Every structure is written in structure tokens, then in C-alpha cells.
Amino acid sequence: MTFDGTEKIIGCGAQAKVFLYQNFAYKVYNPSYPAEWILFEKNQQQEVNKAGLCPIKYYDTDDSHIIKMDLVKGDTLEVKINECMKANSAEKESEIINYYKILAEANKFVHSANKDGLKIPRLYDFAAQVLIGQDKEKVLSIIEELSGRMKECINHLDLHFLNIMLLHDGSGYRIIDWMNARIAPAVFDYARTFVILDEFSKAALEAYKQVVLPDLWASGVSKDDFSSAIKACTILRQWEKT
Incomplete structure (x- = not known):
């Protein structure tokens, strides 16, 4: 066209x-x-x-x-957060925290969806297809171990501020760019976002730890299990860049 x-x-x-x-x-x-x-x-x-x-x-x-x-008529959370940071006021700091709360809400929204009957690939199968050698063994072992103890659900696996849009009409938000969506325990979604924020913004990562991760701890996930998921997501992230 x-x-x-x-x-x-x-x-x-x-x-x-x-x-x-x-x-x-x-x-x-x-x-x-x-x-x-x-x-x-x-x-x-x-x-x-x-x-x-x-x-x-x-x-x-x-x-x-x-x-x-x-067409999604709205602004990404990144745009809204950047606007607040330029304003540099106590009121805007509170607004930034609210945007992180939207990220936390988006995670729970995605993970609560019914996955039955959907043709979304499992993270295990995807990793088995794209990784090789020791990286493959490490990642598959982690996914298998955590999947054996945790409920699997839909994971967005790219859930950050560029992929959440606040609608101009005030009716809420939209989550976009689902290319990476996979079926796996929710801990991998939190870990993937952790890896991305660690790569691009230490300040954003600290806020993520304070505002979003408490939901993960409340769900019963241990810090050791989260650390394992981060290792797997880090390897997969490195594969993406090759």
C-alpha cells in the first residue's frame, strides 16, 4: 500500500x-x-x-x-512520567508514584486473565527453541522448576512505561505490544521488567522495587525464586540483542 x-x-x-x-x-x-x-x-x-x-x-x-x-488516543506512561520529572514538584512526585501503581495494576490485570484455549506459546517452549548450550540448560531448568510450583498465566514480558498508554478520555489505560507474550508463572513478568529497568534507569528500578514488587512478595513468591527468574530473563534479554 x-x-x-x-x-x-x-x-x-x-x-x-x-x-x-x-x-x-x-x-x-x-x-x-x-x-x-x-x-x-x-x-x-x-x-x-x-x-x-x-x-x-x-x-x-x-x-x-x-x-x-x-488508533489508541492517549499518552504512554513514559511521556507522563517525563512531564512530571520536568515539573520537579512534590505534587508531581506523588503523580509519578501513581503511574507506578498503574504498572502494578496492569501486571495483576494481565495475570488474572483466563489462558485456557489460547494459542499463546509457553515461555519454556520458546526458550527451548531459541537458546543453545549452557544458556538453554540454565533457563529451561529455572522455568521448569518454578512452573512446577507456581500457577502459569499469561505474561506480557515487555510490560514497561512505553507499553502502557493512558487514554485521553480518562477511561483508563491500554496495554500495547504483545509480541513477547508467553505462558509462564507471573514471576517472569516481574523479572523481565526488572531486567529492562535495570538496563535503562536505576532510579526507575528503585521505584519499581518500592511500588510494584510488594505485590509479588504478597503473592508468596520468595526473593530466591525472583532471583532465579531474573537470571533466566537476563539470559533471554542477552539473546534478543544478538
């Missing part, structure tokens, strides 16, 4: 750009990005729709490297 010049770029990542065009969002992938991965992302979104976790619909276009999506 071709745009008529009225499109406006509203997002940019390593593998794709997102444009606003005729009241829809269009995700345009780099030509080198595998078409089968794009199809997988669309299938993931369909499963998430079924689970009631995100009402955003994806639509086919006549170009396999372009996805048409419902």
Missing part, C-alpha cells in the same frame, strides 16, 4: 515505524524484517483480544510488512 502524504509518524522502533493515517495507526516494518514474525505478532494480538486484555484490533493490508491497527 502507499500513503498519500497526509500520514504522520507517531512512533519509531528498531524494526518498524508507526504512522497516523486516516484515523488508524499503521505499523510499517523494515523490508528485512521476516514476514512470518509479523504474522506471528498479528496472531498474538488476536489471542490477546480473545482474553479480553486489549481491544485493539489488527487488520491486514495489501503489504505483508504493514499492519493497520486501531
Whole structure:
């Protein structure tokens, strides 16, 4: 497909750009990005729709490297937090804490969804497919051990401030970008976010520890088990970068 010049770029990542065009969002992938991965992302979104976790619909276009999506009219938590940090006031500090509470709420919302009948891959199977050698052995051992003692659920596995949007109409938030969603114990979702924040912002990580992680401890997860999940997520994160 071709745009008529009225499109406006509203997002940019390593593998794709997102444009606003005729009241829809269009995700345009780099030509080198595998078409089968794009199809997988669309299938993931369909499963998430079924689970009631995100009402955003994806639509086919006549170009396999372009996805048409419902437009989310809102701002990411990252935008809102950055606005508060620039204001640098006690009132804004309280507002930032509230945004972390939204992240905590989003975790519980995702993990409470019914996974039965959904075609979302298990984290164990994904790790078995992409990792090799000692990394594979370590990660699979951790996932198997924790899955044997903990309930499995849907994990977003990329749940951070760029992937939660506050709606302009004040009706709540939307969780976006479900490409990494897998079935596993919820501890891996918390661990994945920990790894990402540790990589990009120590200050954000400290706030995450104070506001979000108490929910994990309250669920009965031990710090040793969390440490194991962090090790697995760190290895998987390193694989992503290769």
C-alpha cells in the first residue's frame, strides 16, 4: 500500500515505524524484517483480544510488512512520567508514584486473565527453541522448576512505561505490544521488567522495587525464586540483542 502524504509518524522502533493515517495507526516494518514474525505478532494480538486484555484490533493490508491497527488516543506512561520529572514538584512526585501503581495494576490485570484455549506459546517452549548450550540448560531448568510450583498465566514480558498508554478520555489505560507474550508463572513478568529497568534507569528500578514488587512478595513468591527468574530473563534479554 502507499500513503498519500497526509500520514504522520507517531512512533519509531528498531524494526518498524508507526504512522497516523486516516484515523488508524499503521505499523510499517523494515523490508528485512521476516514476514512470518509479523504474522506471528498479528496472531498474538488476536489471542490477546480473545482474553479480553486489549481491544485493539489488527487488520491486514495489501503489504505483508504493514499492519493497520486501531488508533489508541492517549499518552504512554513514559511521556507522563517525563512531564512530571520536568515539573520537579512534590505534587508531581506523588503523580509519578501513581503511574507506578498503574504498572502494578496492569501486571495483576494481565495475570488474572483466563489462558485456557489460547494459542499463546509457553515461555519454556520458546526458550527451548531459541537458546543453545549452557544458556538453554540454565533457563529451561529455572522455568521448569518454578512452573512446577507456581500457577502459569499469561505474561506480557515487555510490560514497561512505553507499553502502557493512558487514554485521553480518562477511561483508563491500554496495554500495547504483545509480541513477547508467553505462558509462564507471573514471576517472569516481574523479572523481565526488572531486567529492562535495570538496563535503562536505576532510579526507575528503585521505584519499581518500592511500588510494584510488594505485590509479588504478597503473592508468596520468595526473593530466591525472583532471583532465579531474573537470571533466566537476563539470559533471554542477552539473546534478543544478538
